[in-house]
Amino acid sequence: xxxxxxxxxxxxxxxxxxxxxxxxxxxxxxxxxEAMICHVGIVDAEGRPVVIPTFHGRDxxxxxxxxxxASRLLRTARNTEVCVTITLIDSLVxxxxxxxxxxxxxxxxxxxxxxxxxxxxxxxxxxxxxxxALIPGRSAxxxxxxxxxxxxxxxxxxxxxxxxxxxxxxxxxDDEEDMDAAVWAGLLPVNTTFGPPVTADDMRxxxxxxxxxxxxxxxx
Amino acid sequence: xxxxxxxxxxxxxxxxxxxxxxxxxxxxxxxxxEAMICHVGIVDAEGRPVVIPTFHGRDxxxxxxxxxxASRLLRTARNTEVCVTITLIDSLVxxxxxxxxxxxxxxxxxxxxxxxxxxxxxxxxxxxxxxxALIPGRSAxxxxxxxxxxxxxxxxxxxxxxxxxxxxxxxxxDDEEDMDAAVWAGLLPVNTTFGPPVTADDMRxxxxxxxxxxxxxxxx
Numbered sequence: 001x002x003x004x005x006x007x008x009x010x011x012x013x014x015x016x017x018x019x020x021x022x023x024x025x026x027x028x029x030x031x032x033x034e035a036m037i038c039h040v041g042i043v044d045a046e047g048r049p050v051v052i053p054t055f056h057g058r059d060x061x062x063x064x065x066x067x068x069x070a071s072r073l074l075r076t077a078r079n080t081e082v083c084v085t086i087t088l089i090d091s092l093v094x095x096x097x098x099x100x101x102x103x104x105x106x107x108x109x110x111x112x113x114x115x116x117x118x119x120x121x122x123x124x125x126x127x128x129x130x131x132x133a134l135i136p137g138r139s140a141x142x143x144x145x146x147x148x149x150x151x152x153x154x155x156x157x158x159x160x161x162x163x164x165x166x167x168x169x170x171x172x173x174d175d176e177e178d179m180d181a182a183v184w185a186g187l188l189p190v191n192t193t194f195g196p197p198v199t200a201d202d203m204r205x206x207x208x209x210x211x212x213x214x215x216x217x218x219x220x
Numbered sequence: 221x222x223x224x225x226x227x228x229x230x231x232x233x234x235x236x237x238x239x240x241x242x243x244x245x246x247x248x249x250x251x252x253x254e255a256m257i258c259h260v261g262i263v264d265a266e267g268r269p270v271v272i273p274t275f276h277g278r279d280x281x282x283x284x285x286x287x288x289x290a291s292r293l294l295r296t297a298r299n300t301e302v303c304v305t306i307t308l309i310d311s312l313v314x315x316x317x318x319x320x321x322x323x324x325x326x327x328x329x330x331x332x333x334x335x336x337x338x339x340x341x342x343x344x345x346x347x348x349x350x351x352x353a354l355i356p357g358r359s360a361x362x363x364x365x366x367x368x369x370x371x372x373x374x375x376x377x378x379x380x381x382x383x384x385x386x387x388x389x390x391x392x393x394d395d396e397e398d399m400d401a402a403v404w405a406g407l408l409p410v411n412t413t414f415g416p417p418v419t420a421d422d423m424r425x426x427x428x429x430x431x432x433x434x435x436x437x438x439x440x
Contacts, residue, residue, distance in 0.1 A: 011270075016290055036410070039259035039305055041269035049261035050231075051271055051305035053327055070236055085259055085271035091418075094433055098351045098362045099369040107273055131318045135408075142318045142403055149319040171420045179422070183362055184430040187418040188355075190256070198311075198407040200391045202399070210404040213314055 002061050011111055012164040022165040025061070031108045031165055032058050032086055034219050036134065040065065041083040042076045050076070056084070057126075057133030063110055063158040064126050064133075074154040077114055084110040084158065091187040095172035096179065102168065104187065110163040114156035120147060126155045137212035192218070222281050231331055232384035242385040245281070251328045251385055252278050252306055254439050256354065260285065261303040262296045270296070276304070277346075277353030283330055283378040284346050284353075294374040297334055304330040304378065311407040315392035316399065322388065324407065330383040334376035340367060346375045357432035412438070 006012075006023045014021035022028065038056045041049055057064040063084060067074045086108040093102040117123040124145055131139045172185045194216045197209035208214070226232075226243045234241035242248065258276045261269055277284040283304060287294045306328040313322040337343040347370065348359045392405045414436045417429035428434070 011264075011268075016288065036309060037307060039261075039271050039273075039307070041259075041261040041271035041303075043263050043267060043269050044231075047263060047267065048231075048301045048331070049263050049269055049303045051259050051261035051303045051329070053259075053305060053307040053325070055323070068236065081268040083261075083269045083271045085273060087257060087259070087273040089256060092355060092414075092436075094355065094358065094417075094430075096362065097369070098347065098359060098365055099373070101351060101354070101358070103275070105273070109271070111268070127318065131321060134321070135312060135314065138314065138321070139318060142316065143398070143401070145318055149317070153319070171422070178363070180424055181363070182425045182427065184417075184427045184433065185420040185423060186429065186433065187420075188414055188433050188436055189416070189418065191413045193411045193413060194312075194408055196409070197314075197404075198409065200405040200407075202391070203405060204400055205402045207402060207404045209406065210314075213404065213406065213408050216312075216408055 006161070006163050009162050012109065012162060014164070014166065020166050020168055022167060028108050028160070028163055028165045029058060031088060031106045032056070032063065033133070035086045035088055036218065038084050038086045040077060041085070042080065044076065055130065055134050057130040059126060059129045061160050063160055064130055065114060065156045065158065066127065066130055066153055069152055069154040074156065078116045078156055079113060081111070081113055082158065089190045090169070091189045093172050093187060094185055096174045096181050096183045096185045100172060100174050104169050105167070107166045108163060110158060110160055112158050112162055114158040117155045117157055120150050123153070123155045124150045126157065127153060135212050135216065141210050141212055226381070226383050228384070229382050232329065232382060234386065240386050240388055242387060248328055248380070248383055248385045249278060250439070251308060251326045252276070252283065253353070255306045255308055256438065258304050258306045260297060261305070262300065264296065275350065275354050277350040279346060279349045281380050283380055284350055285334060285376045285378065286347065286350055286373055289372055289374040294376065298336045298376055299333060301331070301333055302378065309410045310389070311409045313392050313407060314405055316394045316401050316403045316405050320392060320394050324389050325387070327386045328383060330378060330380055332378050332382055334378040337375045337377055340370050343373070343375045344370045346377065347373060355432050355436065361430045361432055
């Protein structure tokens with residue numbers, strides 16, 4: 001059975017503001033699941049960093065990534081160290097001094113070595129998880145992937161073994177000497193909304209937006 | 221005078237779908253300026269990738285990054301290769317097959333070696349640029365940074381010399397054999413909105429939200 005808390009390592013320990021760190025899977029997974037995209041860091045052949053944005057999904061305790069079998073991300077990232085970072089900005093924190101401006105955010109970092117899924121059936125199932133992660137309900141609205149489509153896509157599986165969440169959530173924190181200043185302070189919420197759906201011009205069948213589009217939302 | 225187009229390098233050339241690549245500074249800068257955060261990739265002492273989310277600003281042809289002088293990002297990123305990636309998701313592209321699902325997005329990658337700004341006045345001016353990039357108008361609402369505040373912050377300057385934008389913008393593109401399927405296809409717009417401002421509970425002066433908060437928006 002998987003432990004509910006992820007063990008801390010030198011890479012995931014927060015040294016500066018440790019109270020912002022979270023290692024329980026529930027918190028880490030809630031951020032992974034709410035986020036639409038992640039940023040994948042790899043080291044190129046010359047030892048230099050490359051950061052690529054991509055969609056992700058979660059299959060239990062594994063993060064799934066995918067892309068064209070021909071893509072740089074997929075060619076480079078399999079069987080080598082990656083860092084996947086996921087970031088949600090909840091609000092801008094406006095303090096009485098510029099110095100104390102900040103953001104309320106929830107982020108996750110996952111370190112590890114992804115493996116490519118080579119079994120067609122397993123890769124096909126993983127692609128369904130990825131579609132569902134991006135657009136819940138969509139995989140039942142479209143036909144199944146063909147074997148050629150599955151083979152044209154590389155799917156990577158990254159166990160969530162070395163990971164942590166980092167969360168700031170609270171009001172501005174100002175220095176006492178600024179508290180009487182006539183400066184407004186507070187939070188400016190940052191919201192992500194979706195829709196309304198825009199139907200493709202080349203539809204040959206007259207259909208309203210499917211439920212997955214019409215009712216789209218991400219857990220918040 | 222700076223050229224209006226950034227020279228392509230092996231790292232910024234798009235090999236798979238070259239029509240999505242843009243190298244004109246106007247396009248690259250519009251994405252940098254609209255985005256609130258970036259993801260900075262570095263290579264750690266063991267040669268492994270680390271990706272850190274942070275705010276950014278742009279000062280002409282330079283990207284500015286900042287953080288606590290004690291932060292890992294700042295300690296590691298100065299005078300070493302970084303990759304800064306900025307991503308805006310404009311819509312989800314819902315095709316008639318799962319395989320052709322995609323996103324309309326605008327992203328930028330910048331490669332280079334940031335230098336720390338060591339002159340106090342220059343660092344102070346750069347911090348003002350960073351505050352203005354995040355919250356236009358805010359720097360005039362708050363007192364100037366003190367010298368100690370400037371020295372507690374490390375500000376890095378990364379020339380935008382090796383960079384490119386990547387843009388997908390368009391309807392779903394399906395295979396001809398799926399075009400008659402009774403499946404809704406189209407775009408699901410992804411929107412970022414801000415506000416309404418939430419005033420801090422510990423305000424000692426009764427003030428309405430400042431203009432920078434009340435009228436907040438990012439160019440779109």
